[in-house]
Amino acid sequence: MASLSELLPTGAIRLGLPASDWRGAVRAAGELLAATGCGTDEYTAEMIRNVEENGPYIVVAPGFAFAHARPSPAVLRTGMAWVRLAEPVAFGHESNDPVTLVVALAARDPGAHTAAMAALARLLGDPEAEAALRAANGPEELRGVLERYERATDGGAPSRGDGPAPASAADSPSASGAESGADAPVASAADVPAASAAAPHGGGPRQDAGQEGAQGAADGPAVHKILTVCGNGVGTSLFLKNTLEQVLARWGWEGHVTVEATDTISAKGKAAEAVAVLTSREIARTLGDVGVPVRVVADFTSVKEVDAVLRDTYDV
Template identity: 55%
Template sequence: MSALTDLLSVDGIRLDVEVEDWRSAVRASGQVLVDEGISTAEYTEAMIRNVEENGPYIVIAPGFALAHTRPFDAVLKTGMSWVRLASPVVFGHETNDPVQLVVALAAVDSKAHTAALAALAKVLADGDNVRALQQATSPEEVLRVLKGEPTGTGGPGGSRATSAKDAAPALSEQKILTVCGNGVGTSLFLKNTLEQVLDRWGWSRQVSVEATDTISAKGKASEAVAILTSQEIARTLGDVGIPVKVVRDFSSTTEVDAVLRDTYDV
């Protein structure tokens, strides 16, 4: 099994679930966590409050929301649920609404699920995988897609990797922060997508990536050359003394490639 499917079982996948709005969509994903013994109902309500307080930043790609909140004692073990909705619902995101897939994440700490999110980022970066997941007719079929290797090339950014490599930073190491409300979910997802691009460019030794939350990001900004985040979190951060770059689709290596080029003017 992959790191992703270690945290997601067949019973944690529900397809074509009927909901009325974004809150009931999050509750549906949270109920699966409860049913699987991963978290309690208190965690589900905390996921909803997270969106109410921080905005729909959890909608990290077109049609896809990663529901989560900070680890606390309502999390019984690290795990995930996968809920594909019968009809899309609006979360209020500027570009990625409406949402049809809600993946809920509950983590006992900020490290236990990093490999799973890295695997998920790679799966959703491939258009063939996304289409297969949208068309899957059973939970077993969803798991088969998630266990497979991505089949696409990751977008047109790859054809420009050589010129980017030639322009690698002269410093021995620089840091980029990826930021979300809690530092355990969407920021890690974006970190993994950014690292895919840096690997492709050959910049992984020169540029490190750290996922963090909004409060910590303000203190760590002086250590970094830029912050990558969502529109909602960018507004929350305000002026932190370094460029804050907005990424709308956290699964798109093409968009992240363009943002990175803009950051380094390459």
């Protein structure tokens, strides 16, 4: 699978670009995809329609929007574009606005870019890497940060170490420098409660009224499944999947809980196999009652917030 730096050439990076509103910001990123041979004008229109139809769920972290649409003939090849705006714009997201960074994805298929998405999610959740990206003065310098980060992490966890994530979102701003208000504790190998360090099937997930599907999963298979859901299943759900997998690894639960990224339509059919769904507020409204708990996450790159959601799901 292609790496982040391979999917993001220097010609697809623009810093200090003006945009009058969120449509202009997405359009600017789409124009870069077209200029580098990844997408067409129709794909840019599809990215804009995605937000119009599903809401601003693509704003996955404070100040950061991940623009994308489904794979289609409008995608010529898989690639990405990076736009740092001259002035922030509002997408209508209740907690992550305003946006100063728009990264766009054109995907030929659902799988070729998964490694790049995981790298980008880790990068934007790492305060040192984020600060270096914010300080980059040009496309070459920014791309150099990406390449150094990828070499340092080598596809694994960020180089900052294995300790707890920052104690507050102010210590780990998004690539825009905006702050998050999450204040839940962070799990690490040192501070996971003894009751939660065991396999999750011992206690099962916290049960909401009428959640027979989750109860059945808790009482049955030793390996649980959690779905991360977005509108198309190829973009923002992968951010959330990666962050959740980081938390599961810290808890020592990676062998007991699997995570599947999927879209809203597929999620309704797959929910019966899962113990919970993690998604944005906008997508949660679209899903409605799927028979298992649906947990809302505001910052898809925040280990701290996802840790708190997982604790609530399993009541630990």
